[in-house]
Amino acid sequence: xxxxxxxxxxxxxxxxxxxxxxxxxxxxxxxxxxxxxxxxxxxxxxxxxxxxxxxxxxxxxxxxxxxxxxxxxxxxxxxxxxxxxxxxxxxxxxxxxxxxxxxxxxxxxxxxxxxxxxxxxxxxxxxxxxxxxxxxxxxxxxxxxxxxxxxxxxxxxxxxxxxxxxxxxxxxxxxxxxxxxxxxxxxxxxxxxxxxxxxxxxxxxxxxxxxxxxxxxxxxxxxxxxxxxxxxxxxxxxxxxxxxxxxxxxxxxxxxxxxxxxxxxxxxxxxxxxxxxxxxxxxxxxxxxxxxxxxxxxxxxxxxxxxxxxxxxxxxxxxxxxxxxxxxxxxxxxxxxxxxxxxxxxxxxxxxxxxxxxxxxxxxxxxxxxxxxxxxxxxxxxxxxxxxxxxxxxxxxxxxxxxxxxxxxxxxxxxxxxxxxxxxxxxxxxxxxxxxxxxxxxxxxxxxxxxxxxxxxxxxxxxxxxxxxxxxxxxxxxxxxxxxxxxxxxxxxxxxxxxxxxxxxxxxxxxxxxxxxxxxxxxxxxxxxxxxxxxxxxxxxxxxxxxxxxxxxxxxxxxxxxxxxxxxxxxxxxxxxxxxxxxxxxxxxxxxxxxxxxxxxxxxxxxxx
Ligand code: AGP
Numbered sequence: 301x302x303x304x305x306x307x308x309x310x311x312x313x314x315x316x317x318x319x320x321x322x323x324x325x326x327x328x329x330x331x332x333x334x335x336x337x338x339x340x341x342x343x344x345x346x347x348x349x350x351x352x353x354x355x356x357x358x359x360x361x362x363x364x365x366x367x368x369x370x371x372x373x374x375x376x377x378x379x380x381x382x383x384x385x386x387x388x389x390x391x392x393x394x395x396x397x398x399x400x401x402x403x404x405x406x407x408x409x410x411x412x413x414x415x416x417x418x419x420x421x422x423x424x425x426x427x428x429x430x431x432x433x434x435x436x437x438x439x440x441x442x443x444x445x446x447x448x449x450x451x452x453x454x455x456x457x458x459x460x461x462x463x464x465x466x467x468x469x470x471x472x473x474x475x476x477x478x479x480x481x482x483x484x485x486x487x488x489x490x491x492x493x494x495x496x497x498x499x500x501x502x503x504x505x506x507x508x509x510x511x512x513x514x515x516x517x518x519x520x521x522x523x524x525x526x527x528x529x530x531x532x533x534x535x536x537x538x539x540x541x542x543x544x545x546x547x548x549x550x551x552x553x554x555x556x557x558x559x560x561x562x563x564x565x566x567x568x569x570x571x572x573x574x575x576x577x578x579x580x581x582x583x584x585x586x587x588x589x590x591x592x593x594x595x596x597x598x599x600x601x602x603x604x605x606x607x608x609x610x611x612x613x614x615x616x617x618x619x620x621x622x623x624x625x626x627x628x629x630x631x632x633x634x635x636x637x638x639x640x641x642x643x644x645x646x647x648x649x650x651x652x653x654x655x656x657x658x659x660x661x662x663x664x665x666x667x668x669x670x671x672x673x674x675x676x677x678x679x680x681x682x683x684x685x686x687x688x689x690x691x692x693x694x695x696x697x698x699x700x701x702x703x704x705x706x707x708x709x710x711x712x713x714x715x716x717x718x719x720x721x722x723x724x725x726x727x728x729x730x731x732x733x734x735x736x737x738x739x740x741x742x743x744x745x746x747x748x749x750x751x752x753x754x755x756x757x758x759x760x761x762x763x764x765x766x767x768x769x770x771x772x773x774x775x776x777x778x779x780x781x782x783x784x785x786x787x788x789x790x791x792x793x794x795x796x797x798x799x800x801x802x803x804x805x806x807x808x809x810x811x812x813x814x815x816x817x818x819x820x821x822x823x824x825x826x827x828x829x830x831x832x833x834x835x836x837x838x839x840x841x842x843x844x845x846x847x848x849x850x851x852x853x854x855x856x857x858x859x860x861x862x863x864x865x866x867x868x869x870x871x872x873x874x875x876x877x878x879x880x881x882x883x884x885x886x887x888x889x890x891x892x893x894x895x896x897x898x899x900x901x902x903x904x905x906x907x908x909x
Contacts, residue, residue, distance in 0.1 A: 302387070303373040303400040305496050306460040308470040309487025309517045310367055312440040314358065316489065317371035319353050320496035322537040325537075326696045326897065326904045327401075327492060327551075328375025331386035334358075336366035337467045342397045346372075346386040355897035367517070368467055369379065369504065370460040370490075372399035375903040379424030380408075388539055389428045396442070396462040398434070398668075401492055402456030402477040403653075403908045410452060430457070442466050446473060446512060447527055454651065456907060460490055470515040472885060473506035476679060477907055478651055481505040481513055481520055483534070488515050493675075494537055495694050502537045506677040507796055533650070535676070539693055551896045553697035553789070557882050558748060561741035563702040564709050564875075566691035568737050571713050575731045579717045582686050583672070589721050593640045594668070598630045598658040600906065602704045602784060603646040608777035611709040616871070617719035617729075627654035628909070631661040639666040644714070647671065648695060648703035649905030650678025657909065659683055667677045672710050674703045688714065695713040696895045698904050699789050701882050706743075707863030708875055712737055720804045736869035740876075743866040747879045750863075754880055757861045758887035759846065767794035769881075770802060771819040772829060778819050778874050782881030789899050790889035799832035812840035819846045819882070821873040833858055848873065855874070 303324025307313035310576035317334050325332075332354050333346025347353040351373060358364055371385035379385035387399040404410070407426035410433055415421070415646065419432045433452060438445045442463040450457070456476030463469070472490045474478050478719055482489035482497035482504050490513070491497050497504060505520070507513060511530055512523045522530040549555035571577055578744040595614065605625040614622045625635070625644075637643065643662040647655045652672040659680055662669050671684035674692050681687045690706035716733055719814040761767075767786060769779035779796035786794045799818070810816070816836045820829040837843055839860060845859040865876040889896050 301374050302491045302492070303368070303496070304399050304401050304458055304460045304490065305372075305463075305492035306370040306472065307487065308368045308468075308515055311487065313367055313369040314365050316500060317369050317894060318351070318355060318358070319499060320489070320491055321371045321373045323372050323495040323498075325351055325493055326698065328373055328900060328903045330374055330381030331383070332373040333386045333388050334369060334371040335390070335462060336369035337365065337462050337464060338364070338366040340464060342390055342394060342462065342464050344388055344397060346383060346388065348381050348383050348386060349402070368462055368470060370399050370462055370470070371395060372460075379765065385423045385425050386556050387427060387836060389423065389425065389431045391431045391438070393435045393438060394432055394439065396434050397462050398431040399460045401458040401907065402432060402475070404429060404453055404455070404457065419654070425719040430459070440465065441513060442469070442471065443527075446471060447525065447761065450475070450525060458492060468516050468739060471514065472507060472513040473557060474511050476656070478675070478678060479507045481515065483519065488517065488520060490515070493694070494539060495696065498537070498539060501535055504537055504605075505532050505534050508750075509679070509682060517745050523597035551697065551886075553699055553886055553896050556695055556702045557879070557886065559693070560702045560705045561744045561748070563690070563706050564744065565741045567706040568709050568713065568740065568867050572734060572738060575734060575736065575758060577713055577717050579688070579713065582688070582717065584718070584721070586721055589718055590618055590757070591640050593625060593638075595642045596623045596625060596635065596637060596662070597646065598625045598627050598655065598662070599643045599646040599650050600627045600654055601702045602781055603648060603655070603707060603803040605777060605781040605784065606646050606704060606707045606711060607644075608780055609708060609774050610715065612624055612774045612777065613712065613871045614715040616727055617711060617715045618722055618829070620759055627652065627660070629659040630658040635661070635665070637662055637665040639669045641665075641667040643667045643669045645671040645684065646707050646711075647678055647680050648674045648692075648700055648707070650675040650680040651905050651907045652680070653907050653909045656683070671712070672707050674706070675771055695875060696904070698899055698902045699785055699885070699896075705875060705878065709737060709740060712872065730774035733871060734871050736872040740872065741869055743876055744879055746866050751883050754853050754863060754883040755887040757863070758884055759891060760861065761815045761842065761844070762790070762888045762891035764813065765792060766794055766809070766813055767815045767817065768810070768841075769794060769796040769817045769819065770799040771830060772799050773822050773823040774874050775819040775877065778877050778881065781816075782817060782819070782885070785882055785885035786888060789885055789896050790892050790894055791900070792888070799829055803835060807835065807839065810836045810839040810841050814841045815844060816841040817844045817846065817881075819874060819877055820851065820855065821848050821868065821877055830855070830858065846877055855897055
């Protein structure tokens with residue numbers, strides 16, 4: 301995933317391009333670059349490394365200024381992070397510069413065709429093929445050239461394009477990767493995501509699938525790929541500037557952990573009306589729901605872990621089979637999906653390539669698709685039959701926290717909605733769970749108030765190189781998320797394991813250098829969890845127990861450290877038990893001096909397969 305910015309206006313575009321890229325570095329940061337139109341020609345500055353390298357080069361270069369420009373911050377997919385592979389890429393004719401987010405799947409054959417025509421390539425990227433293709437087709441009409449070029453491209457591409465023969469036009473193209481237009485007085489912008497625009501405007505237009513925008517300093521026009529005029533849909537964003545800033549927090553991740561009460565309130569409360577729910581315009585008829593043969597939840601990473609938890613409570617509440625699949629596996633296993641299957645895609649970014657592909661496969665097989673998405677108008681949202689938006693606001697840290705929590709909260713609401721429609725839930729249980737969801741923000745606040753205690757616990761274990769998370773039932777699914785959080789930001793090899801499964805082999809790994817984080821919140825499994833913890837303790841492991849206030853005293857004697865969460869309706873406890881795991885990971889990574897918001901090798905949204 302990469303970050304694209306562009307600007308066209310009567311002033312100097314370069315300061316916006318730099319500031320915009322700063323806000324998009326979470327999308328990828330292994331190289332960056334800027335291209336401007338200046339005095340009849342294209343000028344480019346691009347370098348490997350974080351944006352600060354470019355900023356250093358440009359800081360005293362007052363000559364590098366122009367009203368029209370594009371910028372890019374890269375997460376490498378084709379070609380290592382080098383100066384040459386950095387975007388923008390410039391056509392052989394020197395007239396066209398282009399930045400790209402996505403992957404061109406047929407770039408090799410296109411490259412071979414162009415090389416036969418005598419084109420030479422400087423980079424290893426798929427992106428350079430696009431701009432050389434345009435160069436090969438350019439006869440003076442850049443709009444026609446863009447239309448003709450994109451017809452030959454297969455794959456995903458959000459493009460920002462400038463042409464030396466058209467200094468009054470900024471061109472944007474969107475297929476599968478996100479791109480947004482920002483509008484203001486005498487200046488207009490493009491960006492991959494909203495945070496880059498917030499300092500300039502709150503009025504945006506998301507390019508829809510397969511759209512081209514011709515933008516000048518007064519406004520813009522939208523076209524489909526055939527060149528037919530399309531209607532514009534402007535949206536006013538109510539994200540404050542600080543919503544995309546760190547504010548007083550050292551890291552975006554801690555800010556977003558602390559924002560979870562607000563994010564869950566914003567996500568849950570608008571869907572609760574008295575003692576019942578109102579679920580946007582989710583018009584799934586009772587007949588349709590009764591005919592469902594199963595529900596498939598498909599996602600990646602933490603969103604997948606939401607699905608692992610949801611499987612437990614959805615099957616309890618709706619009494620229909622619920623399957624959970626990794627999106628990268630789903631479409632390659634010949635899934636048994638048809639018009640009587642409801643598919644739920646969970647995705648914070650709404651741009652994860654594997655999840656988008658799973659959505660398309662599900663629809664091809666006849667299923668209806670509901671998506672749980674945080675980014676309004678994103679590709680997954682746009683292609684779903686129904687969208688339930690989480691209202692977590694911009695999530696900048698690569699490691700998800702508030703988006704995960706709001707996804708989980710929304711899945712509870714969806715399960716209640718379906719279970720109620722099928723008359724599978726008693727009024728008492730229905731109202732109790734709704735009440736527990738309403739109390740989530742307050743209960744999470746209580747846990748967050750104890751974050752210093754978790755920090756002091758992390759100080760005892762941050763140097764451990766072997767950590768096991770063990771649990772049973774939904775607690776095992778929470779362990780998956782706890783383990784991923786720890787791995788992705790502290791680089792400690794950890795593993796989530798079903799507590800009852802350890803003795804079937806893996807317990808051989810347990811020794812005095814092992815930290816075992818045991819999550820035990822389910823009453824019916826408490827005694828078995830105590831036995832499992834005793835088994836690993838007997839092998840020398842250190843025990844950090846996570847349980848509810850109700851079992852704190854009972855479990856304290858067999859713990860080296862113990863953390864408790866408020867008691868609430870048992871089904872909803874996973875929404876609370878994940879919070880201490882987030883904090884434990886955050887503080888562990890902090891003590892280890894890791895780059896918490898931008899962990900190595902990772903990007904915020906994986907828009908490549
Ligand atoms: C979560 O901490 C990770 N950054 C990652 O697993 C993420 O959840 C996954 O890539 C899915 O992203 P999405 O929710 O945007 O689809």
